[in-house]
Amino acid sequence: MVKFDVRNLSVRFGAFNALKGITIRVNANEILAIIGPSNSGKTTFLRTLNRMNELERAAIMSGTVELDGTPINAISAEALRKRVGMVFALPLPLPLSIFDNAAYGIRMHGGKSKQAVREAVEKALKQAYIWDEVKDRLGESAFKLSGGQQQRLCIARTLAVEPEVILFDEPCSGLDPISTAAIEEAMLKLKSVYTIVLVTNNVKQAARVGDRTAFFLMGDMVEIDKTDKIFTAPSDKRTGDYIMGKFG
Amino acid sequence: MKNSKTTQKIAFFFLLLATLLIILPVGLIVVIIVVKGLPAISWSFIFDMPKDGMRAGGIWPAIVGTICLVAGAVLFALLIGVMAAIYLSEYARDNLLTRIIKLAIVNLSGVPSVIFGLFGLSLFVVFLKFGSSIIAGSLTLGIMVLPIIIAASRVALESVPHSFREVSLSLGASKWQTIRHIVLPNAIPGIMTGTILEIGRAAGETAPILFTVAAFYLPHLPGSIFDQAMALPYHLYVISTQVPNVDEKIRYGTALVLLILVLFVNLVAIIVRSKFRKKKKW
Known part of the structure; x- marks a missing residue:
């Protein structure tokens, strides 16, 4: 089943063409990994899917992006972002307690009793493998956690809203190998329920968790295929060169 | 080498001297007012009505008036100022209108206080028919402190990290929810700092209240915001220059009370600010 159907997507920031006509389909319950050097448009692509690019006033978009067959511009930004969650490159807790961080999204959408919020927070913290570490200190500031814990809290915060799709924007770029492994493990478990798009600078991470992998270069999508195929027999020489570490 | 070190020492000495000179007037003001005013301070001086043409009795109505x-001024200025600052820093695009608004704010802060007094007289007292009243005086003072409150609020709002806004929006919160729950609470300490600065100015200014509220001699408390009232800075002016044979200690006592009052109001604001700072978790 196709979750996101992106056709001929171009995004421009002023005179800079960040994406040049990308066509891509994201299937439900897969992990789509996107690799490529910096400035290749990976993050811009990700931020198109939940309409975060609109926050930049200079951004101009063309082409169509459909979520479950509905153009995303026909959905309000708030409703879209409730269905399409995002985890940022750096751990970005809000200046609130651990509990309030995890509960933030649910509370903003409203309509849930205190008990229901509490249950949803616990469930999300468990899904992000951080419950055991924080269950006794939920009232403490989220900034007291380590970087890896903060990032898992951010994942829990996104999960608590119960989106359909989660966009990961280089979620492990600032983390140690153990925290990275914990987050990758979480992702692999989550894909049974969620659709995941993972942008990563770490080629090996794409190989470990991606069902399919797309290679972006200078605003173009060079190729997309099953992860095994991309890493063993890429059809484009540039993909092979990038994976081998010849550039990037 | 030795020569340059000596030069440096001399330079440091003069820089230190200049800095110490700043302490001098502050210290002298406080010492003179405390020494000369303290003998006048008593319960009856603070809580009694003035008597004998202000040559005896207390200054209670002036304290209440101030x-x-x-x-009133701070309430009005915070309400309008914070709303304007939110609009300017969160919503407004950079266009001719917002540039005119920003220019107006800058110019407003350069207007002499006596002009605010005349403006308040013509708008609130005469045109809006409030008469010489607490509401007219408060609004006039409020407009006077507005520019600083707006400027401080804008800086405070803009210093809240952009990433907090992005995170909040990415979780499906609306722009207003983001401002209400994330941006504004984290901007409050900065807004309070601007407010604290302006409380002292609002309490001490004479010119803006001269035509809009201040009563020369009114030995009872105002009954409503549409009544005239006495105010400490104007009362001080009156007993210092307009009424003959006022005991010196009454004049300095009045000044001391004004100082303490401003200090006290600032203290409250500082406590509120530190409470919000403690809540700040980054």
């Missing part, structure tokens, strides 16, 4: 004026 508290009412400052409270």
